[in-house]
Amino acid sequence: MPERRTPAGSAQDRILDTAFRLFYAHGPRGVGVDTVIAESGVAKATLYKHFRRKDDLVLAYLDRVDQAWFGALRAAAREAGDDPRDQLVGMFDALTGACRRDGYRGCAFINTAAESPAGGPVHARTVEHKTVVRAWVTELARRAGAANPELLARQLTLLLDGGLASGVLDGDQAIAEAARQSARTLVDAALGVPGVG
Known part of the structure; x- marks a missing residue:
């Protein structure tokens, strides 16, 4: 599924908003990067552009x-x-x-x-x-x-x-x-x- 085009910074905000919700509810260890990608609606490359490692996220x-x-x-x-x-x-x-x-x-x-x-x-x-x-x-x-x-x-x-x-x-x-x-x-x-x- 192609990523929607959005203003600069908004993909990073979506990733962080999603990570915040999921990490707080389930703990960082309980949430995989693929789940954050799927629920934030960004491409894998976009997540790794902003956060090179899961620890960075x-x-x-x-x-x-x-x-x-x-x-x-x-x-x-x-x-x-x-x-x-x-x-x-x-x-x-x-x-x-x-x-x-x-x-x-x-x-x-x-x-x-x-x-x-x-x-x-x-x-x-x-x-x-x-x-x-x-x-x-x-x-x-x-x-x-x-x-x-x-x-x-x-x-x-x-x-x-x-x-x-x-x-x-x-x-x-x-x-x-x-x-x-x-x-x-x-x-x-x-x-x-x-x-x-």
């Missing part, structure tokens, strides 16, 4: 997931106000949004890391994402005045990851609110309860 998928998830975390933090203390808790509203999404399957980075060999470029990208998110949370904790911002960031990101996993395992949207309340407890313990003392 998986990395592009993870970049798109990173933009969406990290963007949602930062937006939720900003919506909580200007106080970094409130932002540390407010970022958990992104978890609420994620868990409510149709077809929610948990954290794409954790899912992909679980099926990728350690030391490879895909696994390294999953680790990089988690490191960057933790560094951002550490900076928020530092600005909030935490005595040990690295520890608080580690605790909060573990709670985020646990919430992402529990949201899919339990299928209970109350998980996100429980995670948010737990975040408030951790933040209050690390920074002191506002207005007390």
Whole structure:
């Protein structure tokens, strides 16, 4: 079947949109390149023109997931106000949004890391994402005045990851609110309860 003529960049977008949907639903390992080609409606040569190896396509998928998830975390933090203390808790509203999404399957980075060999470029990208998110949370904790911002960031990101996993395992949207309340407890313990003392 001949490929439809489309403006520059749109074939790549179709490939990425298709890969995003399929990889998130089934995991990158569970989806062959031929399936991405068939469902995106591009020729095999077109896919390989944009993505020389399947790993390149998986990395592009993870970049798109990173933009969406990290963007949602930062937006939720900003919506909580200007106080970094409130932002540390407010970022958990992104978890609420994620868990409510149709077809929610948990954290794409954790899912992909679980099926990728350690030391490879895909696994390294999953680790990089988690490191960057933790560094951002550490900076928020530092600005909030935490005595040990690295520890608080580690605790909060573990709670985020646990919430992402529990949201899919339990299928209970109350998980996100429980995670948010737990975040408030951790933040209050690390920074002191506002207005007390």
